[in-house]
Amino acid sequence: xxxxxxxxxxxxxxxxxxxxxxxxxxxxxxxxxxxxxxxxxxxxxxxxxxxxxxxxxxxxxxxxxxxxxxxxxxxxxxxxxxxxxxxxxxxxxxxxxxxxxxxxxxxxxxxxxxxxxxxxxxxxxxxxxxxxxxxxxxxxxxxxxxxxxxxxxxxxxxxxxxxxxxxxxxxxxxxxxxxxxxxxxxxxxxxxxxxxxxxxxxxxxxxxxxxxxxxxxxxxxxxxxxxxxxxxxxxxxxxxxxxxxxxxxxxxxxxxxxxxxxxxxxxxxxxxxxxxxxxxxxxxxxxxxxxxxxxxxxxxxxxxxx
Amino acid sequence: xxxxxxxxxxxxxxxxxxxxxxxxxxxxxxxxxxxxxxxxxxxxxxxxxxxxxxxxxxxxxxxxxxxxxxxxxxxxxxxxxxxxxxxxxxxxxxxxxxxxxxxxxxxxxxxxxxxxxxxxxxxxxxxxxxxxxxxxxxxxxxxxxxxxxxxxxxxxxxxxxxxxxxxxxxxxxxxxxxxxxxxxxxxxxxxxxxxxxxxxxxxxxxxxxxxxxxxxxxxxxxxxxxxxxxxxxxxxxxxxxxxxxxxxxxxxxxxxxxxxxxxxxxxxxxxxxxxxxxxxxxx
Ligand SMILES: Nc1ncnc2c1ncn2[C@@H]1O[C@H](COP(=O)(O)OP(=O)(O)O)[C@@H](O)[C@H]1O
Ligand SMILES: [Mg+2]
Numbered sequence: 159x160x161x162x163x164x165x166x167x168x169x170x171x172x173x174x175x176x177x178x179x180x181x182x183x184x185x186x187x188x189x190x191x192x193x194x195x196x197x198x199x200x201x202x203x204x205x206x207x208x209x210x211x212x213x214x215x216x217x218x219x220x221x222x223x224x225x226x227x228x229x230x231x232x233x234x235x236x237x238x239x240x241x242x243x244x245x246x247x248x249x250x251x252x253x254x255x256x257x258x259x260x261x262x263x264x265x266x267x268x269x270x271x272x273x274x275x276x277x278x279x280x281x282x283x284x285x286x287x288x289x290x291x292x293x294x295x296x297x298x299x300x301x302x303x304x305x306x307x308x309x310x311x312x313x314x315x316x317x318x319x320x321x322x323x324x325x326x327x328x329x330x331x332x333x334x335x336x337x338x339x340x341x342x343x344x345x346x347x348x349x350x351x352x353x354x355x356x357x358x359x360x361x362x363x364x365x366x367x368x369x370x371x372x373x374x375x376x377x378x379x380x381x382x383x384x385x386x387x388x389x390x391x392x393x394x395x396x397x398x399x400x401x402x403x404x405x406x407x408x409x410x411x412x413x414x415x416x417x418x419x420x421x422x423x424x425x426x427x428x429x430x431x432x433x434x435x436x437x438x439x440x441x442x443x444x445x446x447x448x449x450x451x452x453x454x455x456x457x458x459x460x461x462x463x464x
Numbered sequence: 465x466x467x468x469x470x471x472x473x474x475x476x477x478x479x480x481x482x483x484x485x486x487x488x489x490x491x492x493x494x495x496x497x498x499x500x501x502x503x504x505x506x507x508x509x510x511x512x513x514x515x516x517x518x519x520x521x522x523x524x525x526x527x528x529x530x531x532x533x534x535x536x537x538x539x540x541x542x543x544x545x546x547x548x549x550x551x552x553x554x555x556x557x558x559x560x561x562x563x564x565x566x567x568x569x570x571x572x573x574x575x576x577x578x579x580x581x582x583x584x585x586x587x588x589x590x591x592x593x594x595x596x597x598x599x600x601x602x603x604x605x606x607x608x609x610x611x612x613x614x615x616x617x618x619x620x621x622x623x624x625x626x627x628x629x630x631x632x633x634x635x636x637x638x639x640x641x642x643x644x645x646x647x648x649x650x651x652x653x654x655x656x657x658x659x660x661x662x663x664x665x666x667x668x669x670x671x672x673x674x675x676x677x678x679x680x681x682x683x684x685x686x687x688x689x690x691x692x693x694x695x696x697x698x699x700x701x702x703x704x705x706x707x708x709x710x711x712x713x714x715x716x717x718x719x720x721x722x723x724x725x726x727x728x729x730x731x732x733x734x735x736x737x738x739x740x741x742x743x744x745x746x747x
Binding site for chain 2: 229232244
């Protein structure tokens with residue numbers, strides 16, 4: 159299958175400074191692709207280049223097989239870049255009407271997308287009266303207006319409260335059904351982990367890695383709280399399904415596939431070990447990220463402050 | 465072509481819902497009503513001969529009658545309505561940058577050239593409507609005065625009206641396009657409005673005055689100024705005045721040259737706006 163987005167050595171320089179430095183990425187049809195990196199990494203700049211808003215200093219890219227920013231590409235792409243931008247003097251509905259007229263989309267679609275983002279009730283209110291979450295949802299509605307094959311969302315949960323973030327993430331998963339491809343940038347590892355199939359990790363303009371979220375977390379250890387820990391360790395070490403066991407701060411950290419969890423628990427219980435918790439280490443993607451970017455823990459905390 | 469048409473429709477939809485556009489139109493109508501009709505008429509009624517400055521009360525009254533409709537409507541265009549049109553152009557084009565909506569527009573299917581072309585077309589339609597509205601208000605007021613004072617209610621000939629309408633529209637379009645190109649190039653509305661108003665109300669007059677008196681070397685410069693050409697176009701399409709010409713209305717260049725100059729300004733402004741928005745990054 160052809161890639162939906164393909165970039166090769168994409169570069170943007172401002173003066174001498176390469177803000178995006180020879181980035182290559184591939185987005186496959188139907189996937190939710192996460193573009194993960196700390197603030198200032200170059201995510202927005204890259205997405206702008208994919209939409210033809212800014213022209214690259216080097217490299218090439220195709221979007222849906224077309225030149226970025228061409229009518230053929232834009233006509234099949236919906237986007238929300240760096241926060242929602244609408245006319246304050248128009249209602250949410252009228253803002254969408256302007257874009258629908260631009261894009262030659264039938265009027266009834268406006269109600270459909272308002273419904274999709276749960277804004278039907280406030281559609282006739284002025285855009286200025288919207289909360290940040292509503293503005294953001296209107297931005298998503300605008301991106302979905304022409305029922306695009308590709309949706310590009312730049313940090314869609316930025317600035318939202320936890321409930322708003324949850325709604326937005328559900329919305330992203332929903333829009334990815336039916337073969338639609340979604341590219342989403344984020345500085346939140348947990349978010350990418352939750353909603354993305356594949357992830358490209360970017361830092362200081364460079365692509366560090368690109369792979370399936372599962373693969374990236376691969377080796378993500380199982381954390382097992384069990385007593386007595388020594389017996390548990392001995393039993394688990396003896397299991398061929400278990401690759402590695404260590405005891406760390408009173409809990410067992412075990413490298414093993416998800417499908418062996420049932421076996422592991424049974425072996426432990428049979429051996430008279432009390433198992434109080436078995437979970438996959440969720441900080442793994444975070445750890446991977448820090449390994450790759452080499453950032454200090456302090457910066458790390460800032461990254462995930464929301 | 466159909467894309468440009470769609471953009472035009474969307475832009476008209478935006479403009480008629482934009483309070484600022486209505487404020488500008490109301491201001492233009494109010495200014496022309498007050499200066500072309502209210503003040504002269506009050507002067508006539510008051511009858512104080514010293515305030516009339518050389519004109520007889522009969523001449524003053526005659527200047528407010530329907531026969532002078534073209535003069536009274538577009539007489540204020542070179543300067544006052546022109547400044548308002550410039551503000552409209554700057555608001556319409558520069559506002560997109562201020563709100564960041566330019567990126568929303570430029571990520572829709574119509575390309576940047578179609579967007580700009582459609583916006584200019586919408587601007588032209590709105591200005592034509594505005595000129596028609598101003599003619600309409602002038603017609604009503606002057607007819608009311610004529611009926612009230614038992615004076616002739618005859619309007620100018622259709623051809624004169626059309627000529628006046630076209631000249632007025634071209635003048636406003638030129639100023640609006642100057643505002644638009646400043647809005648696009650400077651990517652905002654505030655600075656273009658400030659610069660534009662200083663230009664229209666200040667610098668034009670300064671250069672004209674200097675060229676007229678001490679520095680005749682400035683004449684070639686004066687004769688390409690937008691406001692001077694607008695004023696010259698107005699004087700080419702209005703009947704010779706009985707009272708003093710409105711500010712900015714002059715005979716510095718002949719009508720044909722003024723027409724060409726204004727058209728050239730419109731074309732150059734549109735071309736520069738398209739060129740600038742095509743090649744520059746939208747950030
Ligand atoms: N127009 C510009 N001129 C100069 N530097 C810029 C410009 N736009 C972005 N940058 C810089 O490029 C870097 C990446 O920005 P951006 O792509 O917005 O990052 P992200 O979206 O990942 O937070 C930042 O350091 C930013 O300051
Ligand atoms: Mg960003």
